[in-house]
Amino acid sequence: MSKKAARVAVTGAAGQIGYALLFRIASGEMLGKDQPVILQLLEIPDEKAQKALQGVIMELQDCAFPLLEGIVAAGDPEVAFKDADYALLVGARPRGPGMERADLLAANAQIFTAQGKALNKVASRDVKVLVVGNPANTNAYIAMKSAPDLPRENFTAMLRLDHNRAASQIAEKTGGKVGEIKKLTVWGNHSPTMYADYRFASIGGKSVKDTINDQEWNANVFLPTVGKRGAAIIEARGLSSAASAANAAIDHMRDWALGSQGEWVTMGVPSNGEYGIPKDVIFGFPVVTENGKYKIVEGLDIDAFSQERLDKTLAELQGEQDGVKHLL
Ligand SMILES: NC(=O)c1ccc[n+]([C@@H]2O[C@H](COP(=O)([O-])OP(=O)(O)OC[C@H]3O[C@@H](n4cnc5c(N)ncnc54)[C@H](O)[C@@H]3O)[C@@H](O)[C@H]2O)c1
Numbered sequence: 037m038s039k040k041a042a043r044v045a046v047t048g049a050a051g052q053i054g055y056a057l058l059f060r061i062a063s064g065e066m067l068g069k070d071q072p073v074i075l076q077l078l079e080i081p082d083e084k085a086q087k088a089l090q091g092v093i094m095e096l097q098d099c100a101f102p103l104l105e106g107i108v109a110a111g112d113p114e115v116a117f118k119d120a121d122y123a124l125l126v127g128a129r130p131r132g133p134g135m136e137r138a139d140l141l142a143a144n145a146q147i148f149t150a151q152g153k154a155l156n157k158v159a160s161r162d163v164k165v166l167v168v169g170n171p172a173n174t175n176a177y178i179a180m181k182s183a184p185d186l187p188r189e190n191f192t193a194m195l196r197l198d199h200n201r202a203a204s205q206i207a208e209k210t211g212g213k214v215g216e217i218k219k220l221t222v223w224g225n226h227s228p229t230m231y232a233d234y235r236f237a238s239i240g241g242k243s244v245k246d247t248i249n250d251q252e253w254n255a256n257v258f259l260p261t262v263g264k265r266g267a268a269i270i271e272a273r274g275l276s277s278a279a280s281a282a283n284a285a286i287d288h289m290r291d292w293a294l295g296s297q298g299e300w301v302t303m304g305v306p307s308n309g310e311y312g313i314p315k316d317v318i319f320g321f322p323v324v325t326e327n328g329k330y331k332i333v334e335g336l337d338i339d340a341f342s343q344e345r346l347d348k349t350l351a352e353l354q355g356e357q358d359g360v361k362h363l364l
Pocket residue numbers: 047048049050051052053054078079080085126127128129130131147167168169170171172194195197198226276277278281
């Protein structure tokens with residue numbers, strides 16, 4: 037017997053990440069090849085955006101995906117989020133050249149207050165929320181705080197793109213295979229202050245730290261390359277990353293829903309106080325996922341260099357939180 041369809045809400049559905057994301061969700065890459073889905077797509081209630089959304093829907097229909105059991109187009113978050121099992125909050129303004137993601141806070145914060153409230157009102161009580169729209173960690177914090185009746189652990193932010201970027205740089209540096217990297221993580225904010233940490237990682241069974249054995253490269257090449265990759269893509273493409281962002285969103289949700297088979301993945305999740313990060317700060321942590329739940333990997337050694345990086349990214353997140361206090 038086929039499974040009951042999962043309701044997947046995606047905001048900003050007619051945007052560039054939406055276009056790289058929806059077809060993969062509908063083909064079963066996110067929730068599995070045996071899981072039917074109903075897509076509930078939100079765009080701003082503006083004629084042009086809604087028309088573009090209709091065009092995307094026509095293309096989804098023309099793919100005749102066997103797993104796609106329905107499509108809802110909405111201009112109202114309470115329609116898009118009704119009974120949603122998954123919500124991918126992508127819709128927000130992207131940054132342009134010369135901007136930092138935090139510059140988007142004023143423009144985007146209100147979106148996440150409204151969407152948090154709508155999720156609180158109409159979504160499934162188990163809804164799994166991934167915030168992609170920038171600044172992702174603080175937007176996830178806003179949505180979580182605006183949805184007091186939903187479990188706080190259901191709100192997450194996307195650090196997976198940073199994790200994947202770090203993995204790719206490590207594979208290139210060591211000459212190993214990206215698929216053979218284990219125990220990599222990225223701590224903190226999805227911003228240049230993030231701390232991509234390979235101290236515990238292995239590649240092809242060998243320690244990444246010992247193989248690279250170059251702290252100068254770590255501090256002055258690797259971390260800035262991963263931290264500033266988004267800006268480098270904007271500079272090169274004239275637009276922010278889209279296919280790689282959609283890919284990371286699929287990875288994040290797939291692992292959360294279907295499990296990481298004991299492997300570490302990076303998710304931005306509300307802290308419970310782990311590693312001295314104050315409760316509720318949405319922070320990139322190493323997690324292991326199983327049965328639809330994630331668990332932060334605890335007890336890792338934090339050396340002086342790492343502590344300095346954690347302090348810096350935390351201070352930035354706390355500054356962002358202060359900036360949105362008036363909305364909550
Ligand atoms: N966390 C990450 O790793 C990561 C990676 C890439 C991009 N991003 C962010 O994702 C966001 C979307 O990027 P994009 O390239 O798809 O942008 P885009 O401009 O191509 O698309 C955004 C879409 O969202 C829609 N939108 C805006 N406000 C909305 C609202 N309140 N409700 C519903 N839809 C709304 C817009 O109409 C537009 O169609 C940006 O904030 C970008 O910075 C995050």
